[in-house]
Amino acid sequence: MTSLGTPIAAVGDSYDSRTNITLRVNGREHKLAVDPRTTLLDCLREVLHLTGTKKGCDHGQCGACTIHIGGRRMNSCLALAAAHDGDEIVTIEGLGTPGHLHPMQAAFLENDAYQCGYCTSGQIMSAVALLGEPVGASDDDVREFMSGNICRCGAYLNIVKAIQQVRHGK
Amino acid sequence: MQSFNLVRANDRSAAIAAGAQSDTAQQGASVRFLAGGTTLVDLMKLGVERPEHVVDINRLGLADIRKEPNGDVFIGATARNSDVAHHPLVSGNYAALSQALLAGASTQLRNAATTAGNLLQRTRCMYFRDLASPCNKRAPGSGCSAISGANRSLAILGTSDACIATHPSDMAVAMMAYDAVVHVQGASGGRQIPLMDFYVLPQDRPDVENVLKPGDLVTHVTLPPRPAGERSAYLKLRDRASYEFALVSAAVAVTLSQGKIASARFALGGVGTRPWRVPEAESALVGQAPSEVAFRNAVDICLKGARPQSQNGFKVELAKRCVVHAFKQVTN
Numbered sequence: 327m328t329s330l331g332t333p334i335a336a337v338g339d340s341y342d343s344r345t346n347i348t349l350r351v352n353g354r355e356h357k358l359a360v361d362p363r364t365t366l367l368d369c370l371r372e373v374l375h376l377t378g379t380k381k382g383c384d385h386g387q388c389g390a391c392t393i394h395i396g397g398r399r400m401n402s403c404l405a406l407a408a409a410h411d412g413d414e415i416v417t418i419e420g421l422g423t424p425g426h427l428h429p430m431q432a433a434f435l436e437n438d439a440y441q442c443g444y445c446t447s448g449q450i451m452s453a454v455a456l457l458g459e460p461v462g463a464s465d466d467d468v469r470e471f472m473s474g475n476i477c478r479c480g481a482y483l484n485i486v487k488a489i490q491q492v493r494h495g496k
Numbered sequence: 497m498q499s500f501n502l503v504r505a506n507d508r509s510a511a512i513a514a515g516a517q518s519d520t521a522q523q524g525a526s527v528r529f530l531a532g533g534t535t536l537v538d539l540m541k542l543g544v545e546r547p548e549h550v551v552d553i554n555r556l557g558l559a560d561i562r563k564e565p566n567g568d569v570f571i572g573a574t575a576r577n578s579d580v581a582h583h584p585l586v587s588g589n590y591a592a593l594s595q596a597l598l599a600g601a602s603t604q605l606r607n608a609a610t611t612a613g614n615l616l617q618r619t620r621c622m623y624f625r626d627l628a629s630p631c632n633k634r635a636p637g638s639g640c641s642a643i644s645g646a647n648r649s650l651a652i653l654g655t656s657d658a659c660i661a662t663h664p665s666d667m668a669v670a671m672m673a674y675d676a677v678v679h680v681q682g683a684s685g686g687r688q689i690p691l692m693d694f695y696v697l698p699q700d701r702p703d704v705e706n707v708l709k710p711g712d713l714v715t716h717v718t719l720p721p722r723p724a725g726e727r728s729a730y731l732k733l734r735d736r737a738s739y740e741f742a743l744v745s746a747a748v749a750v751t752l753s754q755g756k757i758a759s760a761r762f763a764l765g766g767v768g769t770r771p772w773r774v775p776e777a778e779s780a781l782v783g784q785a786p787s788e789v790a791f792r793n794a795v796d797i798c799l800k801g802a803r804p805q806s807q808n809g810f811k812v813e814l815a816k817r818c819v820v821h822a823f824k825q826v827t828n
Contacts, residue, residue: 343499343501345502361499362499362500362501362502362550363497363499363500363540365537384541385538385541385542386534386538386604386605389602389604392604398578398607399603399604399607400604400605400607400608401534401604401605401608404532404533404534404537404538404605404608405533405537405608406502406530406533406537406550408502408552409502409504409530409533409552409554411504452603452604455603456603459603460582469738470738471603473602473738473739474601474602474603474604474605474739475602
């Protein structure tokens with residue numbers, strides 16, 4: 327169990343109350359006192375310094391902040407940290423390590439499924455979740471169910487290839 | 497984001513008592529229930545919603561999806577949109593609802609967004625979301641920027657001189673076609689509200705969007721059983737093939753008997769200030785053989801009184817083609 331002491335207020339410049347929570351992130355427990363306004367995204371990045379999760383639009387439109395909560399992919403920018411007290415959270419940092427990449431991370435590398443890389447952690451978190459969801463397996467299905475992750479560089483073609491490669495275990 | 501006090505409700509009565517402290521359950525409420533947060537947190541960041549108290553209702557056991565003894569399908573207030581869409585009770589007999597849910601938002605949002613939150617989601621009218629613009633829905637009496645502004649995506653039905661904001665939900669359109677009933681617990685007991693009577697038209701008070709009063713907690717929605725052999729579908733037309741709000745959408749349901757329409761339901765999305773359903777338009781189909789003429793006649797009745805704005809006149813014809821196409825799909 328890790329206690330980081332008093333965290334920095336991630337958003338806003340004044341607050342009059344804090345909420346005590348336990349965040350379970352990538353298998354570790356963090357006891358925190360957060361301003362209720364703090365989103366999971368800000369908490370992960372600014373308090374726990376897990377900066378692999380990216381802030382794009384901050385309004386649930388781009389998918390860069392995608393993480394897994396209770397095994398399901400969600401936008402961490404629209405989730406209040408205090409509302410996820412005790413929930414099991416996985417971020418890109420919990421998926422693999424530089425020496426032991428998750429197969430999806432390896433497939434993104436192999437297929438050149440990114441350019442600038444800003445959306446990539448969100449794409450990978452979505453892609454990993456997608457393969458466990460009750461939806462179709464065609465390329466069109468992948469495109470449909472990955473539509474919540476925007477890539478301004480336009481790496482979509484190779485993102486689909488990477489996901490299908492992992493699906494088919496090649 | 498304005499500061500607020502966050503509490504987790506441990507039981508329904510505590511949530512209801514907290515909600516009842518607010519002066520209104522509509523725009524400007526000082527107490528808001530938090531479910532998935534996909535609308536509320538977004539609008540709080542924009543400053544459109546500024547509650548002083550937020551009550552987390554996610555641990556009240558309101559997420560069930562099940563069949564009731566009377567045959568109704570029960571869908572809990574905090575059942576996630578993904579869970580509803582993929583549940584066999586829904587995808588089996590209420591195909592248009594499953595399709596509507598999957599046509600809305602992204603998987604990430606559907607995994608968080610809830611049944612009640614979807615019913616109560618707010619318009620995507622850009623002026624509502626922009627604090628710099630006059631908007632009667634956000635700031636009553638300030639004026640409507642959309643009527644003389646960018647109104648291509650906005651409503652042609654149920655509008656007023658004060659507001660032309662489109663209701664954004666896909667789910668509610670399908671639920672309305674299926675005669676859904678909204679179950680509410682409030683400070684003075686429980687009540688059941690047919691979804692047809694749940695939303696109110698903007699008239700001169702567009703900040704009031706539905707019949708909920710302070711403390712009212714939506715607990716679940718029920719869907720009555722469907723006639724045997726009914727076929728239904730949801731067709732959504734939009735600027736982008738995925739992850740976009742509807743320009744026009746239609747939920748249709750029909751049963752045929754000896755080549756004639758025995759029962760019909762349809763509701764429109766993307767065109768009204770609330771999901772749009774006109775029972776007389778459905779009655780006009782009963783006894784008819786399925787045909788383009790019959791479907792167009794019905795949708796003409798449904799669109800009666802349509803009042804296009806400067807940029808959205810195309811929605812009238814698009815709505816007709818959408819309904820005809822959807823009915824053709826389920827009567828072939």
